[in-house]
Amino acid sequence: xxxxYLSVVVPLYNEEESVGPLVDLVxxxxxxxxxxxxxLVDDGSVDGTVEVTSLLAAADDRIRVVPLARxxxxxxxxxxxxxxxxxxxxVSMDGDLQNDPRDIPRLLEKLAEGxxxxxxxxxxxxxxxxxxxxxxxxxxxxxxxxxxxxxxDNGCSLKAYRRELLDxxxxxxxxxxxxxxxxxALAGARIAEIPVRxxxxxxxxxxxxxxxxxxxxxxxxxxxxxxxFRDQPLALFAMGASGAAFLxxxxxxxxxxxxxxxxxxxxxxxxxxxxxxxxxxxxxxYLLMLGLIGETVLREERGRDPEPLPLVHESTP
Amino acid sequence: MTTTESAASIVASATTHEVHVxxxxxxxxxxxxxxxxxxxxSAPLRAAGVAYEFVFIASPWRADxxxxxxxxxxxxxxxxxxxxxxxxxxxxxxRLAAERSRGTLVVTLPAYRRVEAPAIVDLLARVEAGADxxxxxxxxxxxxxxxxxxxxxxxxxxxxxxxxxVHDVASGVAAMPRDFLLRLPLYGDFLRFLPLLAVREGYRxxxxxxxxxxxxxxxxxxxxxxxxxxxxxxxxxVFLVRFMEKPLRFFGMLGSISGLLGMLVLAIGAVExxxxxxxxxxxxxxxxxxxxxxxxxQAIALGLIGEIIVHLNARRTPTYRVRKDSxxxx
Numbered sequence: 001x002x003x004x005y006l007s008v009v010v011p012l013y014n015e016e017e018s019v020g021p022l023v024d025l026v027x028x029x030x031x032x033x034x035x036x037x038x039x040l041v042d043d044g045s046v047d048g049t050v051e052v053t054s055l056l057a058a059a060d061d062r063i064r065v066v067p068l069a070r071x072x073x074x075x076x077x078x079x080x081x082x083x084x085x086x087x088x089x090x091v092s093m094d095g096d097l098q099n100d101p102r103d104i105p106r107l108l109e110k111l112a113e114g115x116x117x118x119x120x121x122x123x124x125x126x127x128x129x130x131x132x133x134x135x136x137x138x139x140x141x142x143x144x145x146x147x148x149x150x151x152x153d154n155g156c157s158l159k160a161y162r163r164e165l166l167d168x169x170x171x172x173x174x175x176x177x178x179x180x181x182x183x184x185a186l187a188g189a190r191i192a193e194i195p196v197r198x199x200x201x202x203x204x205x206x207x208x209x210x211x212x213x214x215x216x217x218x219x220x221x222x223x224x225x226x227x228x229f230r231d232q233p234l235a236l237f238a239m240g241a242s243g244a245a246f247l248x249x250x251x252x253x254x255x256x257x258x259x260x261x262x263x264x265x266x267x268x269x270x271x272x273x274x275x276x277x278x279x280x281x282x283x284x285x286y287l288l289m290l291g292l293i294g295e296t297v298l299r300e301e302r303g304r305d306p307e308p309l310p311l312v313h314e315s316t317p
Numbered sequence: 318m319t320t321t322e323s324a325a326s327i328v329a330s331a332t333t334h335e336v337h338v339x340x341x342x343x344x345x346x347x348x349x350x351x352x353x354x355x356x357x358x359s360a361p362l363r364a365a366g367v368a369y370e371f372v373f374i375a376s377p378w379r380a381d382x383x384x385x386x387x388x389x390x391x392x393x394x395x396x397x398x399x400x401x402x403x404x405x406x407x408x409x410x411x412r413l414a415a416e417r418s419r420g421t422l423v424v425t426l427p428a429y430r431r432v433e434a435p436a437i438v439d440l441l442a443r444v445e446a447g448a449d450x451x452x453x454x455x456x457x458x459x460x461x462x463x464x465x466x467x468x469x470x471x472x473x474x475x476x477x478x479x480x481x482x483v484h485d486v487a488s489g490v491a492a493m494p495r496d497f498l499l500r501l502p503l504y505g506d507f508l509r510f511l512p513l514l515a516v517r518e519g520y521r522x523x524x525x526x527x528x529x530x531x532x533x534x535x536x537x538x539x540x541x542x543x544x545x546x547x548x549x550x551x552x553x554x555v556f557l558v559r560f561m562e563k564p565l566r567f568f569g570m571l572g573s574i575s576g577l578l579g580m581l582v583l584a585i586g587a588v589e590x591x592x593x594x595x596x597x598x599x600x601x602x603x604x605x606x607x608x609x610x611x612x613x614x615q616a617i618a619l620g621l622i623g624e625i626i627v628h629l630n631a632r633r634t635p636t637y638r639v640r641k642d643s644x645x646x647x
Contacts (some may be wrong), residue, residue: 028536031495040555044519066639067639067640068519068637068638068639069518069519069520069637069638069639069640070516070517070518070519070638072519072636072637076636076637077637079636079637079638107629114460140574168359170625170631170632172562172628172631173562173563173627174563174637215566218563218565218566218569219563220567221565221621222563222621222624222628225621225624225625226624230625230628233625236621237618237621237627240614240618244611244614258598260473263598264596264598269598269599270596270601271601271604272603272604273598273603274606275604276604279604279607279608279611280607280611282611283611283615285612286615286618287614287618290618290619290621290622293622294622294625297622297625297626297629298625301629301630302629305629305632305633307632309349
């Protein structure tokens with residue numbers, strides 16, 4: 001059996017009602033124009049999703065099921081789908097019918113213009129304002145500002161990727177929210193955006209909420225660190241150490257000024273000011289040592305398992 | 318790490334028949350006389366017609382125990398006696414024993430009596446029926462209220478922090494395929510958390526109610542050091558289960574709390590200095606605030622180092638497991 005050109009990856013968690021209509025829509029949208037496969041990743045559903053997907057796969061050999069052993073979360077489900085996808089182009093989308101498979105051909109057209117990743121952004125969103133849209137605006141603004149990757153809608157799962165890009169990116173933790181930023185950071189991907197349709201959830205419950213914003217902040221710090229310092233952790237920690245050392249110097253000067261009676265000097269100052277200066281200097285040394293540990297780990301790991309080289313874009317005609 | 322196998326055990330090993338079940342007995346503290354333990358727990362296996370071996374392992378052996386086991390091997394019983402080359406925790410002993418065991422299935426059995434012996438056969442039946450891991454749950458509990466209170470507190474703590482519910486992590490009696498045991502990251506004192514680790518890896522874990530052994534009923538009060546070790550084990554488990562892939566969320570949370578508290582303390586001191594004209598440089602408050610900020614930064618920096626390690630290993634370590642039993646799986 002020849003390999004498909006396009007793999008559509010759909011992570012599913014308790015979507016027994018949605019998955020049937022979703023498969024019909026994908027069939028209708030893609031028709032026979034491309035050789036395609038649909039990779040349905042069951043993320044440890046506890047409803048009848050596995051049974052429904054198995055029946056669908058039995059009836060159509062373009063449908064493949066990847067049943068995960070437990071509920072790992074969307075990032076891992078998506079990575080499992082990418083690992084099992086065989087197409088030269090991969091499209092990811094949600095399984096809750098909020099994305100519209102009719103947008104897939106437009107994503108592929110844009111990808112053919114020479115991009116490595118084409119991200120959809122939802123127009124006329126059908127979500128609740130307070131709990132979904134406002135947190136989404138805040139999160140997208142933070143992601144744009146902190147990562148420097150200007151994507152309007154990081155929360156939209158409808159995206160198209162070249163295989164070469166996915167071979168260079170590995171998703172873990174909760175990175176599905178930052179795929180464009182990760183793709184730029186790890187592979188130097190060229191990214192484009194197109195508007196896509198959005199439908200209100202028809203079945204089941206939303207698995208997202210306001211609380212995610214706090215996790216986004218922590219993850220953003222990690223992405224930024226990976227992007228800026230993944231090859232030079234010592235530089236990251238040296239920056240922190242410089243700040244701590246600067247504060248140590250300030251407190252030392254303060255101590256000196258007090259000793260020379262330029263500022264008021266009391267008996268207790270002999271303990272408090274030098275003590276604070278020592279704490280800052282101690283922190284500086286500690287951070288430098290951590291940076292050295294980071295460098296050691298990096299050299300050790302890179303020696304054992306070299307990271308894939310980033311993508312190369314040739315502009316000569 | 319080296320492991321020596323008693324020469325006598327080789328003579329008595331089950332080479333004459335294919336071993337189906339290996340019962341692994343790590344001998345650490347509180348060990349019952351091993352010959353009596355063997356007699357009691359091998360009886361139901363023999364009655365069920367199971368081809369078995371018992372693998373006793375210690376590091377090092379107490380002379381009297383070692384001798385009594387060697388007597389069993391000399392008598393032709395399917396008993397093997399292993400000795401770790403270095404002092405090791407229970408988890409490492411079980412792993413070593415599993416590596417040298419011959420059975421397709423293994424049973425872990427503490428070197429003291431926890432459950433009635435026939436429970437082993439029930440556990441094996443569950444594994445034969447498809448469970449990846451069958452663990453004995455001592456039920457109904459007939460032991461002292463002290464034990465039950467401790468047990469309840471332990472499970473409340475584990476259930477709340479690790480977000481998984483197992484009713485009896487301390488029973489230590491479990492059956493599983495040998496390959497499964499060797500696949501799990503088993504080390505230190507994590508043997509008791511085997512069911513939780515297995516659930517985390519997506520394996521099918523079943524609890525089987527097993528009558529509590531009369532010898533397990535007496536009240537047990539441990540030294541403070543043991544309770545401290547258990548707390549550290551739980552902390553390690555929680556980190557493993559919840560923050561292994563995102564260490565910054567754990568260290569960042571602690572660091573942020575400490576750092577924000579420190580900044581609050583410093584802000585209070587600064588306001589008092591500016592408004593109340595109370596000195597700042599001569600007050601321990603300044604030192605305390607700086608200390609909290611420094612500790613906060615240290616914790617966050619540790620989290621970042623953790624993230625670097627996770628990032629570098631992510632591609633190599635599988636972060637999900639696919640079930641193989643689905644009819645149309647990819």
